[in-house]
Amino acid sequence: MQTVFQAFSEAARRWPDKPFLCIVPETAQTYGIQAGELRYGDSLDRVSRLSRAYAQAGYGHGHRAGLLLENRPDFLLHWFALNALGVSVVPINAELRAAELEYLVAHSEIAIAVALPERHGSLATAAGAVGRTLAVMAPDGTPPPAAEPPPRKHLPIGAQTECALLYTSGTTGRPKGCMLPNTYFLQAGLWYRDAGGLAALRIGSERMLTPLPLVHMNAMAYSVMAMVLTGGCLVPLDRFHPRTWWQTVREARATVVHYLGVMPAILMKAAASTDDAEHQVRFGFGAGIDPALHQAFETRFGFPLLEAWAMTETGAGAVIIADREPRFVGSSCFGKEAPDVEVRLVNDAGQDAGTGENAELWVRHAGSDPRLGFFSGYLKDEAATRAAWEGGWFHTGDIVRRNEQGYLHFVDRKKNVIRRSGENIAAVEVESVLLQHPAVKAVACAAVPDPVRGDEVMACIVPHAMPDAAGAAALARDIVSWSLTRLAYYKVPGYVAFIDALPLTATNKIQRGELKTLAPTLPGSALCSDTRDMKKRQEVAP
Known part of the structure; x- marks a missing residue:
């Protein structure tokens, strides 16, 4: 299993009749698509047809394709189809406007954009503004011929082939393009599948609900790949709807939910109800909950919120999660590193910090390959990549401290990021x-x-x-x-x-x-x- 497409193909072979995606009525109405479930076997058939169409149009290894498709099933189907050919996808946030689109189109050098019809004009305008020719197609359209042959057509497609290019906010200039190989996504799925503890996933039975955008690594890497590698069903929402959240959770029969810290804060503002704990959710996976609300949320709604730490750059190469007791609920604790992750806390003097001392978090993967599961590097910025890995450790820019029991607590961001x-x-x-x-x-x-x-x-x-x-x-x-x-x-x-x-x-x-x-x-x-x-x-x- 070397690529995301191969992982999905294996899942479809193993669980052809199990649901891969569930589109709830609220999301279907927002997007104007059909509600219901899409099985693994049927999904693979659609992916294979799309892949053949892209190949016939001349797309292949080394090309990049923008995806502006929100959290629709089309995002995943086109991603897998393009991945089979060695085409890297560049997720495009639907909220981006002129200046941001111009930068992304120019920097990524995407050859084609698969986008909602109402965004074709803004993409074409952005491409024109930066002097690039960009083919644009609707998700149900026929791929236009590729303008150039695949740059890497004579090289094999494998684990290190670029699978996606995700942009993350830079602190010294424009957003940086993180090159993510197939290994990045496969490791994310394997990590989640094998995490165990309070985050244990059951093979063939989980229903993971996420309102988080597929243009971010949480949903695209962890949610999608965890379900693919365990035969679970992904329930992607168009966004977080506070008023209908619990109704959707119940109707979708969700067993796992992914969250951001803002979500529990909003849900706790609603009046308490006798059916607050009437659901099938076993745990929530996320980050950033207000420590003052953490215990109250778990008590009221009846499941643990497992705080985790990772970055787009680190992927599952250095993810840390509070999925085992003690979790130190209410203290900004995000757990303790597992044996496959190495951590250093380095103070302003460049020395290893002591217990209770605030310091910058440095991480790497344990073993012979310290970059296993990490990003490949920043596109067109080798200097920034070298600086991030100075001394053989990835410098996160996050300030944390370790308590007397060895658990890590988030303090602040060293970087100038809001x-x-x-x-x-x-x-x-x-x-x-x-x-x-x-x-x-x-x-x-x-x-x-x-x-x-x-x-x-x-x-x-x-x-x-x-x-x-x-x-x-x-x-x-x-x-x-x-x-x-x-x-x-x-x-x-x-x-x-x-x-x-x-x-x-x-x-x-x-x-x-x-x-x-x-x-x-x-x-x-x-x-x-x-x-x-x-x-x-x-x-x-x-």
């Missing part, structure tokens, strides 16, 4: 777009606390002309409205504050530490506007 509702937002990316607005002379972004979403984006702007209080509110909303056409809605500032000057170093770099201290003090001041009400998913013109 974590909003599970999305990692690079401050520098938002800043680079805001600087293009004619009213903005200088800008710096930072996280401010949000009671539901964890963090919210604060933009501290030095304007060309300082407005009064009334003018500040109008200008803030103008900047946010403009930003919504250039950035995904969740990246756009939820607060805009106008200030006289940014905190800078002697070399005119932003003093991020001072900014982090300043930003939370600004909401409520005369020249700071709360624009969170504007941050809604935007309709996109074709």
Whole structure:
């Protein structure tokens, strides 16, 4: 078993009549597709037909294909079909707007995009803006002929063949493209299949429900591959719907749910009900729950939320999960590394940290291959890849501490990343777009606390002309409205504050530490506007 397609083919051979996907009525209505279940055998038939069509059109090993298909079954069917040919898929978040699409199309050099018809226009415009020719097709369309032959057509397709290119927020510039080989996804599935403890999966009987997007590694690697390698049924939702969540969980007969920290916080706000624990869920897998809510949630709803740690770059090569007791519920504990993972906690002096000391988490896989299960590297950025692996350890940029029993607790992010509702937002990316607005002379972004979403984006702007209080509110909303056409809605500032000057170093770099201290003090001041009400998913013109 060398590829994702081979793993899926083996699952379909072994469990042809078992359900691979379950599309609940609410998601089906949102997407305008048929509700119900799709069996492994029938799915493989569809994948095989798609693969033949792509091959006839000239796509093959070394090509990349963008997938802008949300959480629809088509995403998985096209992924597997392309994987069989050695084509790497580039998941495209449906929330991306002009500036983001232009960068992705240019940087990834995708040869074709399989996208919802209403997004064909924006993809074509983005490709034109960066001078690239891009074939675009609907998921039920016929692949247009490939413009170029497969770059690696004479090489065998195997475990190290690039399977996907996932973009993750960079801290010093544009998002970085993480090259993920087939091994990355296979290891994720194997890790989950064999995890055991409170996260034990039962072969051929699990029904895993996830509202998380397939453009992220949690759903694409862990959820999908865990079900493929255990013959389980994946229940992908279009998104998290708080009001109907428990009804969907019950109707889908979900036995496992995946979550982000914002979800339990919202669910706990609902009035308690006598049927809160009336479901079949055995555990939840996720990260970021408010420690103050953790025990209360488990008591009320009757199943454990297993906090885990991983990154797009680490995959299952260094995943850590609190799936065995003691879990230290309510303390930001995410468990203890398993024997196949090595961990170092390194303080600012470059020394190994002591018990209870906050330090940066460094990780690698144990054994002869320290990069087993990790990403292959950052596309077109060997320097960043080398820096991330300096000294033979992957430097995560996360600050953690180890307690006296050896368990790890998350503290903060060393990197300048804003974590909003599970999305990692690079401050520098938002800043680079805001600087293009004619009213903005200088800008710096930072996280401010949000009671539901964890963090919210604060933009501290030095304007060309300082407005009064009334003018500040109008200008803030103008900047946010403009930003919504250039950035995904969740990246756009939820607060805009106008200030006289940014905190800078002697070399005119932003003093991020001072900014982090300043930003939370600004909401409520005369020249700071709360624009969170504007941050809604935007309709996109074709």
